[in-house]
Amino acid sequence: MDSITAAASVVAAGLAVGLGAIGPGIGQGSAAQGAVEGIARQPEAEGKIRGTLLLSFAFMESLTIYGLVVALVLLFANPFAG
Amino acid sequence: MASETVENCSSHDPLLDFDSSDSSSGVKSDEYLELQFRVFRLAFLLTIFSVGIAGFFWGIQVGASLFIGALSGIFYFRLLARGIGRLGTSSKIVGKVQLLVPVLLVLVSSRFPQLDLIPALLGFLLYKPALIIQFLSRP
Numbered sequence: 001m002d003s004i005t006a007a008a009s010v011v012a013a014g015l016a017v018g019l020g021a022i023g024p025g026i027g028q029g030s031a032a033q034g035a036v037e038g039i040a041r042q043p044e045a046e047g048k049i050r051g052t053l054l055l056s057f058a059f060m061e062s063l064t065i066y067g068l069v070v071a072l073v074l075l076f077a078n079p080f081a082g
Numbered sequence: 083m084a085s086e087t088v089e090n091c092s093s094h095d096p097l098l099d100f101d102s103s104d105s106s107s108g109v110k111s112d113e114y115l116e117l118q119f120r121v122f123r124l125a126f127l128l129t130i131f132s133v134g135i136a137g138f139f140w141g142i143q144v145g146a147s148l149f150i151g152a153l154s155g156i157f158y159f160r161l162l163a164r165g166i167g168r169l170g171t172s173s174k175i176v177g178k179v180q181l182l183v184p185v186l187l188v189l190v191s192s193r194f195p196q197l198d199l200i201p202a203l204l205g206f207l208l209y210k211p212a213l214i215i216q217f218l219s220r221p
Contacts, residue, residue, distance in 0.1 A: 040170075058159065072185060
């Protein structure tokens with residue numbers, strides 16, 4: 001791998017994780033806030049609220065995972081390294 | 083005596099004990115635990131089905147990669163569910179430990195030539211159809 005490709009891959013990996021984590025981070029924070037408030041207001045609905053929170057967290061966090069996977073592939077299994 | 087030992091082992095393992103997330107506060111959310119069980123069961127069924135199809139059509143290496151990825155996905159989902167179960171009772175934030183699972187999966191897939199990266203990643207994402215099916219079929 002030449003130095004320009006290596007440098008571009010490292011920068012792209014950082015951008016993929018950094019930018020990819022902004023949106024899910026904000027979303028997870030607000031979702032957790034709403035869930036905890038909901039549980040405090042209606043403790044009898046805790047199971048349903050936690051279940052819905054689990055679904056939303058799983059889908060939000062998968063966006064972070066996509067960025068993470070792209071970054072790791074660029075770093076450890078770079079297809080442009082040939 | 084032997085049954086006591088088994089009970090003690092299962093109740094102190096935080097990854098296997100589904101009640102461990104809530105036992106610290108004494109709050110038991112049966113509905114949440116049931117949901118987790120249903121999603122895990124569905125994810126295992128999907129894993130067996132997809133590994134069988136992949137192994138039959140694309141060979142045992144792809145099937146093994148898909149299987150390892152699916153197990154990683156289920157483990158990731160278990161860690162995420164445990165973190166959400168603790169939210170509001172013993173923790174104020176949802177931990178990020180579960181993100182180590184895909185990192186390790188990609189690292190292992192890239193280091194070992196016996197594993198393929200793409201099937202492993204697709205297997206990791208098998209918990210999502212299980213979640214979707216579970217929530218669409220929820221009463």
